Amino acid sequence: MNPLRHVFSAAAVATLATALVPAHAQGVIKIGEINSYKAQPAFLEPYKKGMDLAVEEINAAGGVNGRKIEVISRDDNANPGDAVRVAEELVSREKVDMLAGTFLSNTGLAVTDFAKQKKFFFLGGEPLTDKMTWQGGNQYTFRLRPGTYMQAAMLVPEAVKLKKKRWAVVYPNYEYGQSAVAAFKTLMKAAQPDIEFVAEQATPLGKVDAGSVAQALADAKPDAIFNVLFGADLSKFVREGNTRGLFKDREVVSVLTGEPEYMDPLKDEAPNGWIVTGYPWYGIKTPAHDAFKKAYEAKFNDYPRLGSIVGYSMIKSAAAGIAKAKSTDTEKLVAAFKGLQVDTPMGKITYRAEDHQSTMGAFVGRTKNDNGKGIMVDYVYLDGADAKYQPSAADVKKSRATD
Template identity: 60%
Template sequence: MDRRLTTPHVRRRDLLAGIAIGTLAAPAVLRAQGGAGAGPIRIGEINSYTAQPAFLGPYRNGWLLAQEQINAAGGINGRPLETVFRDDAGKPEDAVRMASELVSAEKVALLAGGYLSNVGLALGDFAAQNKVLYAASEPLTDALVWSKGNRYTFRLRPSTYMQAAMLVEEAAKLPARRWATVAPNYEYGQSAVKWFRELLKAKRPDAEFVGEQFPALGRIDAGATVQALERMRPEAIFNVTFGTDLLNFVRQGNTRGLFDGRSVASMLSGEPEYLEPLGEECPEGWIVTGYPRDDLENPVHTAFREAYRKRYEAPPRCGSVVGHDIVQAIAATLRKAGGTDTEAMVAAFEGIRFQTAYGTGEVEFRAADHQSTLGAFVGRTRLEGRTGKMVDWRYADGANYLPSDAQVREWRPQG
């Protein structure tokens, strides 16, 4: 049985509207423009909704907002977008089974989604084997577009390599020389640590990595992890934990004084879905990648933020931007392709450009590796009142943190 969404971050009326979005969201304007008889363009979206609700509830809201806006404006050449959602619960084998069902039974034109890196890799392999377009929104593993990249897989978010490079740029300026690392023990965490080590050593040959901790995803023994890190006597820590693991790690680290007098560089920790739950336990001065939602003022982002607030009576999260952006990228591809032929969509996706909801300009999907140039914000954490926020931030354009086409050709399979 396919899993339906039960995350508390999605209100029931929004959930029900989303399930039926394809049949209910095709307004009269679509029929007037010749959409009658053509039918909706169906997208199969697979994600770990029940396993990672903090990010994926807002992500789905952002997706539906974009879909509603596109359909209200006439859809894709008069055809509405319709999404069939599935919940893989964080299990790669379930994601692959659902992908097969979406393609064969639901007749979707393409697949999208993915949060955990192992799930994204499984969907990428399915896409290659079955010649189905897969627009990966979130999985950050570099392998998805490099060592295991393929013609049919594209990825939106900046990868572990890219975000590690952004953090290294700031970490290299610190006086700290002795580093320890902590990351979840699966592809994403392992890749993030690998690249942070290599990129920091390239900028700071005197950097020394004195130890590492790889707790199981979602099952961190935070007390033991903090004790182990303390015994290493590092001058700085690179953290890759997120979600409840991050909360437990910060709580134990604060209690045991792990962060006293130590610098921390932390991937994703400036995203509201991970930063805000820390509340008064928010650590001070961590170097983070994230999303300074409330302080990001430009016409595009302000319009997105207000539309989201009006639709969901809540502020957007980083996941909201990712969901909104991937739908915009898919829509741009469909317009350029002129239909849903898979090979035409693949050709259109290569080099496609669209405007990100961040309002920082256009984003491009590179032909060389199918990685987008979407960037991230880099700043520091600060406790203000009873909650943490991201301050002293700057936008790091993803195009500036990607390897050259020549390097990609060495890493990526040919053909």
């Protein structure tokens, strides 16, 4: 056998390998996305549509840095352990360039810790617990939606105006609910020192015994109620509360209830006059939202929900960060996301360098039963960039001392 053949073959292989490097560099950008699709379809079906629309728009415009993007999704079964398992699979087997997504606060925190341990970039879309960016925040995790502190801070001024002393609280007994109630209590006590919390109902997520909960709240005779329930739990609570007259002549302040995912299923049971955060897609008149709404309705023959905004804005944020970094290297992505500005249907947002929290805001208004359909009225958009909706820089630094 000719020894030169081996020399030539080795050289050919080396040349071929070298030639393949730029080809691989021009391959797709993979975003590994994790979520509770089976457990929370009301929010996550429109969320996925929002992601799909963003991917389509980005790729139609030539991709990011000349590369198309691809989202590889996995279901975490609403379980923190499963969330970590699929995160590991996406990173090690699918070789994704970044992680994104999650819905429940406990699964979000599990992936946040995974990102810290593995030193891998994670963009959380939906989880609302403050531990994601503050007490448990880390260098590798960023968050899109306004968290529980921010949403409570947006609701508290309206709650204080009610001049109600005796309050009851009801919430799902896991990280998100606990975080929301803690923020509301802290901010209300600071703004209204004479406030009293006379009843507290902490219910299992997805398993609320709505009748007994509503009755327990009614028995406490509060002046007002702070509600954190959402999804099917909210529907059951509203039904039982209506049946027992819980909401009659009683003010209710409620996180998330104005989101169409949770308002629409209430139909003719939708409450009147609750002070809520939400998404009045039908009444937002800005060029950015009009363009998004038109594109979304054209693609899906359906109206957007808040999940649609989150999925769309999360992928747009990922693309903007990669474009700024000119790389998918984790450390370069972290540097690029600090101070990153992104155009979204809600307007321009910024990912704050000090805590990796975006300045996306929320709409605050009142609910109205409009001929058997729940809507938001008298609403206003509160910008998350406003300092009064964020903890101070000193508090952020203290809470992230272990970052």
